Amino acid sequence: xxxxxxxxxxxxxxxxxxxxxxxxxxxxxxxxxxxxxxxxxxxxxxxxxxxxxxxxxxxxxxxxxxxxxxxxxxxxxxxxxxxxxxxxxxxxxxxxxxxxxxxxxxxxxxxxxxxxxxxxxxxxxxxxxxxxxxxxxxxxxxxxxxxxxxxxxxxxxxxxxxxxxxxxxxxxxxxxxxxxxxxxxxxxxxxxxxxxxxxxxxxxxxxxxxxxxxxxxxxxxx
Amino acid sequence: xxxxxxxxxxxxxxxxxxxxxxxxxxxxxxxxxxxxxxxxxxxxxxxxxxxxxxxxxxxxxxxxxxxxxxxxxxxxxxxxxxxxxxxxxxxxxxxxxxxxxxxxxxxxxxxxxxxxxxxxxxxxxxxxxxxxxxxxxxxxxxxxxxxxxxxxxxxxxxxxxxxxxxxxxxxxxxxxxxxxxxxxxxxxxxxxxxxxxxxxxxxxxxxxxxxxxxxxxxxxxxxxxxxxxxxxxxxxxxxxxxxxxxxxxxxxxxxxxxxxxxxxxxxxxxxxxxxxxxxxxxxxxxxxxxxxxxxxxxxxxxxxxxx
Numbered sequence: 001x002x003x004x005x006x007x008x009x010x011x012x013x014x015x016x017x018x019x020x021x022x023x024x025x026x027x028x029x030x031x032x033x034x035x036x037x038x039x040x041x042x043x044x045x046x047x048x049x050x051x052x053x054x055x056x057x058x059x060x061x062x063x064x065x066x067x068x069x070x071x072x073x074x075x076x077x078x079x080x081x082x083x084x085x086x087x088x089x090x091x092x093x094x095x096x097x098x099x100x101x102x103x104x105x106x107x108x109x110x111x112x113x114x115x116x117x118x119x120x121x122x123x124x125x126x127x128x129x130x131x132x133x134x135x136x137x138x139x140x141x142x143x144x145x146x147x148x149x150x151x152x153x154x155x156x157x158x159x160x161x162x163x164x165x166x167x168x169x170x171x172x173x174x175x176x177x178x179x180x181x182x183x184x185x186x187x188x189x190x191x192x193x194x195x196x197x198x199x200x201x202x203x204x205x206x207x208x209x210x211x212x213x214x215x216x217x218x219x220x221x222x
Numbered sequence: 223x224x225x226x227x228x229x230x231x232x233x234x235x236x237x238x239x240x241x242x243x244x245x246x247x248x249x250x251x252x253x254x255x256x257x258x259x260x261x262x263x264x265x266x267x268x269x270x271x272x273x274x275x276x277x278x279x280x281x282x283x284x285x286x287x288x289x290x291x292x293x294x295x296x297x298x299x300x301x302x303x304x305x306x307x308x309x310x311x312x313x314x315x316x317x318x319x320x321x322x323x324x325x326x327x328x329x330x331x332x333x334x335x336x337x338x339x340x341x342x343x344x345x346x347x348x349x350x351x352x353x354x355x356x357x358x359x360x361x362x363x364x365x366x367x368x369x370x371x372x373x374x375x376x377x378x379x380x381x382x383x384x385x386x387x388x389x390x391x392x393x394x395x396x397x398x399x400x401x402x403x404x405x406x407x408x409x410x411x412x413x414x415x416x417x418x419x420x421x422x423x424x425x426x427x428x429x430x431x432x433x434x435x436x437x438x439x440x441x442x443x444x445x446x447x448x449x450x451x452x453x454x455x456x457x458x459x460x461x462x463x464x465x466x467x468x469x470x471x472x473x474x475x476x477x478x479x480x481x482x483x484x485x486x487x488x489x490x491x492x493x494x495x496x497x498x499x500x501x502x503x504x505x506x507x508x509x510x511x512x513x514x515x516x517x518x519x520x521x522x523x524x525x526x527x528x529x
Binding site: 166170172202 | 304308330331332333335336344346347348349350351352355356367383384385387388389390393396397399400403404412459460
């Protein structure tokens with residue numbers, strides 16, 4: 001899922017300093033699961049912002065709403081009847097949701113309440129870790145199901161650099177060497193011969209380099 | 223011969239080669255690189271110039287190589303894939319060849335985290351193995367990676383690095399094999415302090431017959447002080463400095479430790495000279511270039527054959 005994290009309150013207060021009537025919108029998708037932008041976080045953020053503004057002597061009215069998803073047009077429609085009653089919107093969905101909202105409601109300024117960090121997993125309660133950089137050219141079949149583009153700090157494709165020591169990356173002793181993980185897993189599976197083959201220079205045109213990527217499925221279009 | 227490289231000529235002749243390296247200055251003063259070059263010139267067959275090592279911004283390896291070349295030396299252009307995409311890399315390869323540089327050492331490079339610009343974005347469009355393939359493809363096929371014909375072929379003697387002391391140990395020889403398959407013609411290893419581990423790695427190298435396909439130059443770095451030995455052991459990932467070596471340095475008087483470091487270095491070279499499959503040494507006297515001549519002399523590597 002997409003993992004996000006709340007922005008510092010002081011940054012949000014700067015964004016909304018000129019407004020006194022705000023619509024605060026959460027999302028029941030990924031950001032609910034990673035406790036960054038769901039209904040609960042909408043409630044908490046609304047209280048914190050209200051308190052902070054009260055302290056400044058500039059009270060604020062905040063309406064709390066949480067949509068099923070902010071990345072689907074049908075759910076974004078649910079606020080159409082009242083969104084223009086507000087001076088500004090804070091969305092605590094991922095960056096995709098915030099942008100989709102901004103596109104649909106061009107008259108109202110939309111502000112992001114969270115940072116969108118990565119595509120990852122819940123390793124344990126309260127710990128999320130990146131797994132995929134959405135390069136659009138999956139090589140997991142060659143690397144034991146562990147992504148070198150994500151897990152290696154240099155995104156190397158042909159094994160660990162000379163800075164791999166005791167299973168750790170040269171960048172930081174807290175970071176595991178992705179290639180050590182790949183090596184260990186393939187060794188367990190008796191498939192180390194996979195690593196003898198050179199993975200060729202990557203085609204990054206499927207990655208972030210060519211503007212926003214698009215998928216069209218003719219079979220699903222209405 | 224694939225190039226006009228002095229280093230290639232010496233290695234192909236079967237002579238034991240000596241290379242060294244110098245780091246370019248952190249500024250635009252060419253005298254600093256000239257001074258280092260002068261100290262090393264007559265003791266080596268070729269001289270590497272590092273490419274923003276430890277991600278500290280320095281004068282480019284490319285321009286420093288040209289300065290050394292003007293002094294009559296045979297420079298080895300180090301190139302890392304950290305800072306350049308395939309467009310910049312191919313462009314620099316052509317430019318270097320046009321100015322008469324004929325050795326290249328293909329590296330992935332230290333992560334930007336280590337340097338003084340740690341908020342930079344790294345590139346890594348390709349890894350070091352792809353860089354080897356790129357230089358070989360341009361040289362042997364006469365084409366850009368994109369497929370278009372080159373007007374003028376860059377004739378490089380292609381080198382790469384190997385670190386037998388990094389992990390996972392059993393994979394290190396596989397990584398070397400991949401570099402050789404990609405087109406590496408010479409290898410410079412990480413600094414050797416743990417000769418026992420190095421010997422095991424060399425056995426693996428010989429088992430695969432790699433020593434007959436590539437010229438391996440053993441890397442050595444003289445230890446200046448106890449502080450340096452400890453720093454190398456504890457702070458440099460992928461560096462293996464055994465406790466016995468630290469004890470040996472510690473065991474002599476403080477003012478004699480540098481001398482002891484030189485002695486250890488010379489002894490290591492002497493062992494490397496006897497090792498099957500080692501075709502030379504790469505002396506990395508970090509900010510201690512004045513010692514290269516003495517090390518080479520003590521190790522019986524002088525005089526160097528003239529070009």
